[in-house]
Amino acid sequence: MRVVLLGPPGAGKGTQAQIIAGKLGVPAISTGDIFRANVSGRTELGQQAKTYMDAGDLVPDEITVAMVRDRLAEPDAEVGFLLDGFPRTIAQAEQLRESLAELGTGLDRVLELVVEEEELVRRLSGRRMLVDGKMVQREDDKPETVRHRLEVHREQTAPLSDFYEAEGLLVTIGAVGSVEEVTARAMAALGRA
Template sequence: MKIILLGPPGAGKGTQAAMLVERYGIPQISTGDMLRLAVTAKSPMGVKAKEYMDAGNLVPDEVVVGIVRERLQEDDCAAGFILDGFPRTILQADALNEVLSDLHKQLDAVISLQVEIESLVVRLTGRRSCLNCGKGFHLQYDPPAADGSCTVCGGELMQRDDDCEETIRNRMEVYQQQTAPLEDYYRKQDLLTVVDGMAEIPVVQETIVTALQGC
C-alpha cells in the first residue's frame, strides 16, 4: 500500500501516519524528520535546509527529491510506504511520479487532512520537546510537569524555531499557495480522499482506514 498524507503543518499527519504504520506494517517516510536530522548534524545540506525551515519556506526540490528517492529504494518499502510531508508542490508531485515510475511503483491513495488555520496556530505554538530524551508535549493538550520540565526525565523543554506564530502563519500562507493545489492534482487522478482533520484522532483514523479499503 503506497499512500500520501496531505495537510498543512500541525494537521496531524504524523500522528495518523504512526497509527497507519502500526496497522499496516509499512514505513512512514517523513521528509521533515529526515531534514531535521541533517540540521542537527550540521551537514552542508542541513545548514542550507535550516535557512529555509527557520523562515517557514520550502527546502529546494533537488534536496527533498533526492532524499525520497533513496528512501523508497530501501528494503522496508517493498510492501508499501506512507509519505508524510512530500510532495509539497506540483513540481515535486511530477518528480515523484518519475521516481515511482523508475522504481516500478505507483500510488494507491492520497489522503488530505482538512483543518482550521487558527486551530493549527494553537496546536503548533504550544508544542514543546525535551532536550534530553526527545519526549514531546503540548502546553494545552499534553502539558509537561508543573515546573515546565519533562515528566519522563526532568529535562529542559524547548520550542522549535519554526513553531513561533509569525513563522507558522508564513508556513500556512506558503502551504495555501504551493501545496493546496495538490488536491486538484490528485483528484484528477482519482486518488484523493478529503478527511476532516478536526475530528477526534480515532475518528480521523477510522475514516482514513475506510478510504483505504480495497487498496
C-alpha cells in the same frame, strides 16, 4: 499500499502517519528522517544537503527527490510506504511519479487531513515547550506566525491537492476529533482504495 499524507501544520500528520503506517504494515517515511539519516550517514546526498542546510537555504528539489527515491528503493518499502511531508510542490509530485514509475509502481492514495484554520491556530498557538524549567511558547507557534505558516502552506499545497485530485488519488479526511476517530476515517478511506 503506497500513500502520501498531506495536511497543514497542526493537522496531526506526524501522529497519523505513525498509526496508519503501523496498521498498514509499511514504513512511515518523513523527509526530516531521510535528511537526518543521509546527513548522519555522511552519504553523498547528505553532504550536499548539509551544505544548503548549514547556509540556512532550502535543499534543492533534485537532492530531496534523489534522497526520497533512494529511501523508496529500500527493501522495507517494497510492500508499500506512507510518505509524510513529501511532496510539497507540484514539481516534487511530478518527480515522485517519475521515480515510482522507474521502480515499477505508483501511488495508491493521497490522504489530505483537513482542519479549519481557526482550529489549527488554536492547536498550534497552544503548544508549549519546557525551557529552563519554564513552559514557554515557541516563536513559530505565536498566532500571527501560525497564520503566516498556514498561508504559505495554502499557497504550496492547494495546487498539490488539485494535482492529486486530477489524478483521481486524493481523498480528504476531517481531522477534527480524537486521534482514534481520525485514524478510523483514514483507514476507511484507504479501504476504498
